[in-house]
Amino acid sequence: MPAHDVLIIGAGLAGQRAALAAADAGATVAIMSKVHPVRSHSVAAAGGINAALNPEDTWESHAFDTVKGSDYLGDQDAIEIMAREAPEEILHLEHIGVTFHRNEHGQLGTRAFGGASQARTYYVADITGQAILHVLYEQLMKYSNQVDRLEEWFTTSLIQDEDGTCVGCIARDIRSGAMEVFTAKNVILASGGCGQAFKPTTNGLIVTGDGISQAYRIGAPLMDMEMVQYHPTCLVENGFLITEGARGEGAHLLNGDGERFMEKYAPNKLELASRDVVSRAEQTEIDEGRGAGPDGVGIYLDVTVVPKKRTLEALREIVNIGKDFAGVDITREPILIRPGQHYIMGGVRTDADGATPVPGLYAAGEVACVSVHGGNRLGANSLLDTLIFGKRAGTHAAERARAMAMPTPKAAEAKRREDVEEIDAIIARPKTGRRISSIKEELGESMNRHCAVFREEDGLRQGLEIVKHLQEEAKTAYIDDRGTVFNQDVLGAIELGYMLDCAEATVVSAIERKESRGAQFRTDFPERNDDEWLKHINVTTNGGDDPAISYSPVTITKWQPEERKY
Amino acid sequence: MSEFKLRLRRYDPESGSAPYWAEYSVDLEGHRSVLEGILQAKGETDGSIGIRCSCRAAICGSCGVLINGKTALACHTHLDKAARHAKDGVIEVEPMSNMPVIKDLIVDMDAVHWKKQQRVTPWLINKEPIPEREYIAPHESMVDITQSMACIQCGACVSSCLSMEIDPLFVGPAALAKAYRFVGDPRDAQQYERLKDLAEDPHGMYDCTHCFNCIEACPKGVAPMNQIMRLRRVAGDHEIVDRNNGHRHESAFVTLVKDYGLLHEAELLPRSYGGDSWFGKFHPNAGKELLDSLPVVVKGLMRRKMNPKIALFGHKLPKDALGEVQRIFDTVESRPARDELNLYIKGYDEDDSGAQDSGAGGPEHANNAPDQGQPGQEPEESPVR
Ligand SMILES: Cc1cc2nc3c(=O)[nH]c(=O)nc-3n(C[C@H](O)[C@H](O)[C@H](O)COP(=O)(O)OP(=O)(O)OC[C@H]3O[C@@H](n4cnc5c(N)ncnc54)[C@H](O)[C@@H]3O)c2cc1C
Ligand code: SF4
Ligand code: SF4
Ligand code: FES
Numbered sequence: 001m002p003a004h005d006v007l008i009i010g011a012g013l014a015g016q017r018a019a020l021a022a023a024d025a026g027a028t029v030a031i032m033s034k035v036h037p038v039r040s041h042s043v044a045a046a047g048g049i050n051a052a053l054n055p056e057d058t059w060e061s062h063a064f065d066t067v068k069g070s071d072y073l074g075d076q077d078a079i080e081i082m083a084r085e086a087p088e089e090i091l092h093l094e095h096i097g098v099t100f101h102r103n104e105h106g107q108l109g110t111r112a113f114g115g116a117s118q119a120r121t122y123y124v125a126d127i128t129g130q131a132i133l134h135v136l137y138e139q140l141m142k143y144s145n146q147v148d149r150l151e152e153w154f155t156t157s158l159i160q161d162e163d164g165t166c167v168g169c170i171a172r173d174i175r176s177g178a179m180e181v182f183t184a185k186n187v188i189l190a191s192g193g194c195g196q197a198f199k200p201t202t203n204g205l206i207v208t209g210d211g212i213s214q215a216y217r218i219g220a221p222l223m224d225m226e227m228v229q230y231h232p233t234c235l236v237e238n239g240f241l242i243t244e245g246a247r248g249e250g251a252h253l254l255n256g257d258g259e260r261f262m263e264k265y266a267p268n269k270l271e272l273a274s275r276d277v278v279s280r281a282e283q284t285e286i287d288e289g290r291g292a293g294p295d296g297v298g299i300y301l302d303v304t305v306v307p308k309k310r311t312l313e314a315l316r317e318i319v320n321i322g323k324d325f326a327g328v329d330i331t332r333e334p335i336l337i338r339p340g341q342h343y344i345m346g347g348v349r350t351d352a353d354g355a356t357p358v359p360g361l362y363a364a365g366e367v368a369c370v371s372v373h374g375g376n377r378l379g380a381n382s383l384l385d386t387l388i389f390g391k392r393a394g395t396h397a398a399e400r401a402r403a404m405a406m407p408t409p410k411a412a413e414a415k416r417r418e419d420v421e422e423i424d425a426i427i428a429r430p431k432t433g434r435r436i437s438s439i440k441e442e443l444g445e446s447m448n449r450h451c452a453v454f455r456e457e458d459g460l461r462q463g464l465e466i467v468k469h470l471q472e473e474a475k476t477a478y479i480d481d482r483g484t485v486f487n488q489d490v491l492g493a494i495e496l497g498y499m500l501d502c503a504e505a506t507v508v509s510a511i512e513r514k515e516s517r518g519a520q521f522r523t524d525f526p527e528r529n530d531d532e533w534l535k536h537i538n539v540t541t542n543g544g545d546d547p548a549i550s551y552s553p554v555t556i557t558k559w560q561p562e563e564r565k566y
Numbered sequence: 567m568s569e570f571k572l573r574l575r576r577y578d579p580e581s582g583s584a585p586y587w588a589e590y591s592v593d594l595e596g597h598r599s600v601l602e603g604i605l606q607a608k609g610e611t612d613g614s615i616g617i618r619c620s621c622r623a624a625i626c627g628s629c630g631v632l633i634n635g636k637t638a639l640a641c642h643t644h645l646d647k648a649a650r651h652a653k654d655g656v657i658e659v660e661p662m663s664n665m666p667v668i669k670d671l672i673v674d675m676d677a678v679h680w681k682k683q684q685r686v687t688p689w690l691i692n693k694e695p696i697p698e699r700e701y702i703a704p705h706e707s708m709v710d711i712t713q714s715m716a717c718i719q720c721g722a723c724v725s726s727c728l729s730m731e732i733d734p735l736f737v738g739p740a741a742l743a744k745a746y747r748f749v750g751d752p753r754d755a756q757q758y759e760r761l762k763d764l765a766e767d768p769h770g771m772y773d774c775t776h777c778f779n780c781i782e783a784c785p786k787g788v789a790p791m792n793q794i795m796r797l798r799r800v801a802g803d804h805e806i807v808d809r810n811n812g813h814r815h816e817s818a819f820v821t822l823v824k825d826y827g828l829l830h831e832a833e834l835l836p837r838s839y840g841g842d843s844w845f846g847k848f849h850p851n852a853g854k855e856l857l858d859s860l861p862v863v864v865k866g867l868m869r870r871k872m873n874p875k876i877a878l879f880g881h882k883l884p885k886d887a888l889g890e891v892q893r894i895f896d897t898v899e900s901r902p903a904r905d906e907l908n909l910y911i912k913g914y915d916e917d918d919s920g921a922q923d924s925g926a927g928g929p930e931h932a933n934n935a936p937d938q939g940q941p942g943q944e945p946e947e948s949p950v951r
Contacts, residue, residue: 035618036675038719039626094700097690097753099708099715106702124712130625131715138689151676175668204620237598240623324642325623327597437609481614483580486669489613 001412004030004148005401006394007168007184009155009211011037013129014365014386014393015190016136018354021394022188023146027401030182032150032171034206034491037137041192041204042386045129046317047243048111048121049383051086057118059083064559065116066381070345070374071518072534072561073224073554078352078370080557082381082388089387090122097135099124121380126317129383150182154491156419158187158214158361159412166218166361167407170419174491177484179420181412185404186360186397189215189348190390193366194502196495198341198452199444200239202231208495209502211367215348216501220358221538223369223552224346225502226509227519229377230453232278234340235326236298242318242337244379246303247271249315253278254300254334255285256292276376276453279339280521283453286338298336339453343382345373345519346509349538349552354393362393371536374554375518426479426493433476436492443470443496443503451507456524464507471500505539508547512537530561567593570645572603574615575660576670585667588612589656596646600657601629603645604671616670624785627718630725631671632660637725637783640671662725664734678734679721682741686764690748693755701753714747714793716786723780723790735769739780739790742771746793749800761801765808771797772808827883827891 006022008015011033019031033040052062063083067074094100094108100122103109112119124131140147152174159168159181168183191211195203216222233242247253253271255261265281266273273281282299285291292300303311303318308331312319315330322330347369354362354370365386372385443466450463474496481489515529516522535551542548570592577585590607601619608615617640618628624642631640634651640659648657665673693701723739730736737745745764748754764770771794780790807814822830883891 035620035626035628036719039618039620039628041620041626043626043718044621044623091700095692095696097751099712099751100700102703102705102708104705106704108700124715127712127716130718131712134715134717134719135690141684142689204626205622206620238602238622321623324644325597325599327595327644435609436613479613483578483614483669485579486616486672487614488616492613 001181001183002030002148003168003183003406004028005185006030006188006397007182007186008032008188008190008394009169010040010190010192010365010367011149011151012040012042012190012192012365012386013133013136013383014042014192014367014390015040015188016133016140017387017390018188018190018362018364018394018397019147020136020139020143021391022398023143025395025398027398029146030148030150030184031140032153032155032169032182034152034154034174034210036151037140037149038134039206040133041207042133042383043130044202044204045383046126048123048128048380049090049132049387050116050120050378050380051090051122051384052083052118052120053087053090053108053122054110054118054120057120059086060558061117062086062120066372066378067374067559068562068564069376069378069381070372071376071528071564072530072556072559073227073371073374073518073536075371075374075555076557076559077555079372081352081392082370082372082384085388086384089384089391093132093135093387096139098132101125116378116380132383132387154494155191155210155214156423156494157415158218159409159415160218160358161407161409161411163359164219165359165407167409168412169214170412170416172419172423172491174486174488177487179416179423181409181416183407183409183412184360185401185406186362188354188362188364188393188397189367190363190365190386190393191367193344193347194499195341195344196440197443197499197503197506198228198447199441200234200236200338200340200448201444202234202239202241202340202342209498210495211363212347212505213498213501215356215358215361215363215367216505216539216541218358218361219540220356220361220363221349221540221550222346222505222509223349223536223538224371224374224509225344225505225539226513226537227345227373227375228341228451228506229275229343229345229519230279230339231342232275232282232339233301233337234342235321236293236336236338237326239340240321240325241340241342242301242321242335243315244275246301246306246315246318247278249303249306249310251301251303252305253282254292254302255290256296257290258300259290261285261290276519276521279453282339287454293336298338300334301330301337302334303330304332304334341448341452343377344506345369345371345375345377346506349536350389350393352389352392353396354389355396362397364390364393375520423490423494426490427482427487429476429478431478433478434473436474436477436479436489436496439470439473439477440496440499443467443499446470447503447506451503451510454521454523455510456522457511460507460511464504464511467500467503467507471504474500505547508549509537509539512549534561568596568646569593570596570603570649571656572600572607573656573658574604574607574671575658576615577661577667578614579669592645594645596649597644599641600631600633600643600645600648600659601640603657604640604659616668616672618672625718627720630662630673630720630722632658632662632725634658635660637662637722639720639722639785642785662721664725664727664730665721673721675721679719679724679738679740682724682738683719683744685737686741686745687748687760688741688744690751690754691756693753703752707750707752711747711750714743714750714788717743717784717788718786720785722783722785723788726779726783728777728779729773729775733769733773736773737764737767737770739774739794742774742797743788743790743793745771746797749797757800758804758806761797761804762806764797765801765806770808771801824892824895827888 005027008031022029052059101109110119154172155169157170189211194209195201195207262270322328328335348363350368354364446466450459479489481487514525515533538550539547572590576588592603592606620626622641629640661667661673665678
């Protein structure tokens with residue numbers, strides 16, 4: 001039975017950074033991922049990563065922008081740590097080989113980003129996430145003797161000993177179908193967000209909330225789950241992201257009547273108003289029957305008003321996306337977009353060392369909620385979050401491991417057998433229920449209808465009904481693959497269960513928060529209400545039908561809540 | 567919506583039976599990807615179809631396959647285009663080549679692709695001392711290696727590589743592109759050692775036959791063959807002599823063209839092995855090599871691929887043409903630095919004005935590679951994601 005000081009589940013930026021930090025601190029480490037590490041969804045991040053590294057910039061300024069961006073729901077102690085440690089982390093990345101953009105003096109150069117008062121975003125062309133992820137993986141290859149890599153292993157459950165401490169996981173070798181117990185003194189969850197519970201989403205097919213649900217199932221609280229970021233410009237067809245750069249270059253948004261509707265909603269900033277404002281404006285047009293395209297479900301993004309040469313120079317990536325994935329030449333015709341799910345601010349609650357309330361269990365990256373993003377994440381702060389808190393979790397877990405003996409969990413084998421039986425049962429289901437793909441489709445569309453840009457009590461309650469109904473149907477949903485080698489079908493069924501957990505926690509939290517803050521806009525409670533709701537909502541399982549809800553305070557250090565104006 | 571027919575190469579390792587073909591019909595718009603077609607078949611008809619995928623946008627590198635016999639990413643190939651290229655209108659999808667198949671369209675990347683990556687010491691070996699702040703590195707060199715950084719490790723080039731097919735030990739296009747990412751990195755301390763290692767390995771950088779397949783297969787414009795050429799040129803700068811004699815062969819080639827205007831086959835071999843001058847043929851190494859290749863020469867003569875006169879005395883060019891050739895050499899050699907073509911610097915292959923350096927556009931299919939943009943042309947409100 002493999003046993004390690006630190007077992008990391010997930011090999012995106014957060015997981016890989018945690019593995020390297022834990023190894024540097026002298027721990028024995030294993031890192032597990034259901035896909036090869038470089039396929040992790042961190043690879044898709046393009047824009048960049050924030051740090052106050054320039055002499056003219058200060059960490060306080062970075063921290064304040066983040067606090068304000070979070071609509072004051074972010075915990076200011078954690079935000080301070082992130083902003084303070086950011087410069088050192090960028091330099092570390094530079095030293096291990098990330099090919100950051102240079103200025104004419106050969107020093108690191110920056111670009112400006114939304115919501116930031118300074119140009120403090122470091123980047124590698126438009127492949128920042130990819131470049132960092134691949135460089136971290138280079139380091140993992142270098143650390144082959146210190147870090148065991150378990151690539152294409154799928155975690156099915158976390159295991160606990162008698163007193164509830166997390167002591168490892170059960171996982172399936174996707175290539176052979178073997179189910180094994182992995183024992184560890186500490187487990188760090190780094191398994192990403194749950195975007196696939198929504199449709200459309202900018203997230204990859206593997207982003208299914210596995211870790212969020214696994215932690216939830218062993219009693220860890222989920223925090224800020226109602227805070228789901230919608231990006232204003234996603235392709236109608238498949239949710240692919242069109243960067244804000246298009247609007248930055250002067251592209252217009254037009255409704256079905258060809259009207260430049262942002263004049264009504266944000267007469268000064270127009271298309272360049274903040275993300276939540278634009279998403280809400282688009283959704284209003286669509287909801288009130290002025291949508292564009294077939295069935296009126298979209299909005300036109302008109303890039304033809306930007307000089308063609310400029311488009312080809314500065315918006316090359318989206319020219320290609322339009323051509324390759326929507327069959328549209330954006331230099332000649334408008335392209336259909338709509339708001340789409342992009343990021344979840346919520347997740348498994350942790351402190352600033354990545355520790356969750358469950359002893360032995362850490363979390364970092366999109367799976368976690370520290371909370372540095374509060375109600376709304378600023379662009380280029382999420383990569384930073386994965387790295388800073390990945391590193392801190394890795395170091396802290398390694399330290400904790402030093403002072404303890406390797407656990408010998410008694411219940412592990414029983415849990416393993418339970419998971420094997422569950423998988424066998426899924427495979428053996430008769431072909432009478434629904435198909436997994438159709439339940440997933442309905443889940444995504446329902447979440448997008450009832451728990452997206454605009455929310456209100458009745459809609460959310462309907463959404464919750466649907467999620468519960470789908471949870472029932474998922475129990476009998478059947479699959480086709482009866483094999484053991486690369487049975488992706490059975491993994492899909494397990495992932496569906498995870499997504500349904502995440503969806504339920506999200507809707508329940510959204511019903512609970514009776515105000516509008518950050519990404520949560522309640523049409524029945526359109527104002528921010530600091531007196532009653534300047535607090536985090538926590539959701540836990542309580543064995544019964546409905547999750548239990550509790551609150552935790554928001555940490556405020558320097559910055560008292562103010563009205564948020566841009 | 568239109569109907570497309572897919573013919574997938576299926577293989578179930580547990581069944582004990584050989585691979586087989588299975589057909590599926592899907593209903594999608596023509597500009598949707600082959601991956602979406604396969605996922606529709608998988609979702610609605612047969613969940614046991616095996617294919618790796620995640621991003622659907624040519625960035626995670628999971629979904630390399632053969633489509634109508636050519637390596638490509640399934641998510642980066644339109645259904646209508648694939649159907650047009652199919653021999654009977656049915657889009658044929660198979661697992662990639664040069665790697666063992668695990669199941670259906672899933673191949674064992676670890677056994678080949680990742681093993682070869684490990685071969686090139688794929689991490690930065692820092693120049694000491696490591697500075698307190700960032701290394702000062704020229705903008706151009708960062709842009710230069712960003713082209714190989716753009717590699718998403720999909721293995722398409724490995725699947726399409728002709729040399730790899732003949733010599734499975736060949737380090738291969740993706741790993742060599744990775745090697746250039748360090749060789750070209752001014753922060754790396756072991757440029758020379760890396761190059762010497764790859765030059766002396768008989769399966770190293772001189773094992774590439776310039777078939778262009780990897781350039782054509784690469785979805786990200788990495789152009790591995792060009793990275794291999796860069797490795798060789800830098801190795802040349804270091805006067806690194808390799809086992810295959812590739813570097814000397816190359817410089818003999820260049821000198822001959824410079825002196826004669828065209829290749830002089832009879833001189834090439836002796837110069838490659840004996841030394842790059844007219845006296846090379848008298849070197850003992852050259853004599854041995856000439857004897858060894860005699861059968862090839864005789865065969866060439868017999869099949870009239872060569873005529874004895876040209877073979878011995880070389881091609882003759884008119885004087886002024888020779889002058890032209892030499893002028894090209896003078897121009898290129900007088901440049902202060904070698905001008906490497908790089909998509910990230912000059913990749914405006916679609917610019918209507920046509921004012922850009924046309925030679926630098928790179929292959930047409932490289933157009934999905936991310937663009938660096940020029941300094942000072944950053945959008946004011948830059949891409950926010
Ligand atoms: C299109 C796009 C663009 C973005 N651009 C930016 C940007 O410019 N700047 C920025 O700061 N942020 C950006 N973001 C957000 C940012 O990329 C993500 O929030 C961040 O990368 C998440 O990293 P992670 O390490 O937490 O998770 P991921 O990278 O998602 O990794 C999750 C890992 O967990 C593994 N895993 C999951 N489940 C299991 C299981 N059951 N068993 C085993 N392993 C499992 C996966 O295999 C994977 O390795 C962007 C996001 C998207 C979608
Ligand atoms: S050009 Fe060289 S490396 Fe590329 S596919 Fe051909 S033989 Fe292989
Ligand atoms: S060089 Fe291109 S084809 Fe080869 S692995 Fe990298 S991205 Fe794929
Ligand atoms: S699905 Fe990611 S590259 Fe095709």
